[in-house]
Amino acid sequence: MVELLYVNKSNGVATVVIKNPPMNVLSQQVTKELDIVFGQLEEDNEVISIILTGDGEKAFMAGADIKEFPERDAEKGDEIDTHTVFNRIENIPKPTIAVLNGFTLGGGLELALTCDIRIAENHAKIGLPEVNLGLLPGAGGTQRLPRIVGSSKAKEMMFTGSPVDAEEAHKLGIVNKVVPKGEGREAAEKLANKLANQSLQALSRIKRLVNVGSELPLEEGLEMEKQLFNDLFVTEDAKEGVSAFIEKRKPVFTHK
Structure with missing residues (x-):
């Protein structure tokens, strides 16, 4: 309690x-x-x-x-x-x-x-x-x-x-x-x-990269960044963010 x-x-x-x-x-x-x-x-x-x-x-x-x-x-x-x-x-x-x-x-x-x-x-x-x-x-x-x-x-x-x-x-x-x-x-x-109002999919990966990646050698950190960027790129939020930019509107993230 x-x-x-x-x-x-x-x-x-x-x-x-x-x-x-x-x-x-x-x-x-x-x-x-x-x-x-x-x-x-x-x-x-x-x-x-x-x-x-x-x-x-x-x-x-x-x-x-x-x-x-x-x-x-x-x-x-x-x-x-x-x-x-x-x-x-x-x-x-x-x-x-x-x-x-x-x-x-x-x-x-x-x-x-x-x-x-x-x-x-x-x-x-x-x-x-x-x-x-x-x-x-x-x-x-x-x-x-x-x-x-x-x-x-x-x-x-x-x-x-x-x-x-x-x-x-x-x-x-x-x-x-x-x-x-x-x-x-x-x-x-x-x-x-x-x-x-941001995408939790992006926020969580940024946080992980700073918290964990900053303790790694640079090459390993960059490799981790590459992997998480690729993982993020196929999420619904990333697709929404890119579409919203092209359509000149505010994105509506669902954190998926």
């Missing part, structure tokens, strides 16, 4: 809101519910793009639920594997947009990094402060952040535990866009609606 997330769907866009007051921390229950919800959204043919954000104005997600740490079994790990859940979110074959509407720390930043696009409100504080607890980022931060900002800056952020503000995060490439406080959801909805 989902109690700490709520989902709204409209015109091909699903908005997932984390509601775990006061700071929307990543508890085991939130992790379980993220797994459930994103599993459902992956299978939902009416959903083309997804927005993920936190409830309220204080936080997207201010890290893990530290109160659960003393109960953690060091040998068995968490009850549900966070890496498995985050990998599912990262690789869901639909575009995802995270709205960072406040503190985005620790597990919150690690969750945001699994999304394709990140929009930050200008009051957001973004970082990986685990070192201050004598710990390290354990939900993908040590691997995903360096791929965005480079190893040296990633080490600095993780060694010091100091957060950056939204503008600095934008300069570093952690976020795609910065908007005024309270306007993140609107900006994300505008983009998500635009994406929802």
Whole structure:
């Protein structure tokens, strides 16, 4: 049962809101519910793009639920594997947009990094402060952040535990866009609606090529691109897109 997330769907866009007051921390229950919800959204043919954000104005997600740490079994790990859940979110074959509407720390930043696009409100504080607890980022931060900002800056952020503000995060490439406080959801909805009008057949292949192909040697990546382009070319959406262009009209994609 989902109690700490709520989902709204409209015109091909699903908005997932984390509601775990006061700071929307990543508890085991939130992790379980993220797994459930994103599993459902992956299978939902009416959903083309997804927005993920936190409830309220204080936080997207201010890290893990530290109160659960003393109960953690060091040998068995968490009850549900966070890496498995985050990998599912990262690789869901639909575009995802995270709205960072406040503190985005620790597990919150690690969750945001699994999304394709990140929009930050200008009051957001973004970082990986685990070192201050004598710990390290354990939900993908040590691997995903360096791929965005480079190893040296990633080490600095993780060694010091100091957060950056939204503008600095934008300069570093952690976020795609910065908007005024309270306007993140609107900006994300505008983009998500635009994406929802595209063909999911094309969107999903683009995402796969970037996520998987960018880790391959160039020749293998290009071969993968060639194969997926050929696969896409024979879909109904590709035929519709080409016909619409020739006929000078807006395409109507059915995602088939």
